[in-house]
Amino acid sequence: MARPNLDLIAALRRTARKIEKGSPYQWGHMGSCNCGNLAQELTRLTKAEIHAHALANGRGDWNEQLNDYCPTSGLPMDLLIGEMMEAGLDPDDLKQLERLSDVRILQRLPPEKRYLRHNFRDDVVLYISEWANMLEEQLLAPIKLPHFEWSEQTVLA
Template sequence: MAYPNLTLISALRGAAQQLRNGAPYAWGDHGSCNCGHVLQVVTHLSREEIVRHARTGIGEWTEIAEDYCGVTDAPVTLLVSRLEAIGLTPTDIHCLEYLQDRAVLDRLPGGFRWLQKNVREDVIVYFETFAALLEEQLLPRIDISELERPVPVPA
């Protein structure tokens, strides 16, 4: 499971909002598919820029993530490294593209069901459910006592 953190949670919610607001969606397009929308949020690259970088690799995001090598500096590896930097593993990237993480599916509103990878509404609910699950995992790790300390005010 992905590493719960505010950046990933925000990226998933931002991607869901983009889709809800009518952003172009095409599962077969590297720049406007599931991972493409998350990348748009975290990199601020356009769909076209993501497609240009992704074409330096071979296959879908799931194949690119599995073949990723952190030593090379081909542009597609920069995109995969951004997904990993926000807390996703290659398995998470695969699940994100295919909407298959069982922990996310078990938490869907209304209960478990299989979702379709190329249906905008399914992607939105998956992203939002994934973000909520990560938030639930993150909250117990936050030490609120650190936030309650008075901040020294310069004299």
């Protein structure tokens, strides 16, 4: 499960905004798919660099890359995935992002919006945006603000 933090939440929001505004999106391309777009934000690599890293490993799609992920291999794609893990993600987060399948996120959506398609721009934007909202709520949940009693005297003072 993703570790809520400001940098990850901001990267998710930037990713959703970029996809929504028309940045390159192609589900079959390792650098411009769901995970690829988020990887661009977290690693500052280009879509071409991400795609080249994936091809160099020769393992296939993101799911296969994540199944074979080895943090000590030194392979470019494993280093990239490692950087994403350092940002607060785990392999399951990325597998679910690629398929838009995290039930915790889907349950937060209106019932008519819960059947998302992984190769549709609007569905990806909705999923990533809701994920950011969920992580933000988790991050803020332990913060308790003091309760103030308000009276007319407080307002007039």
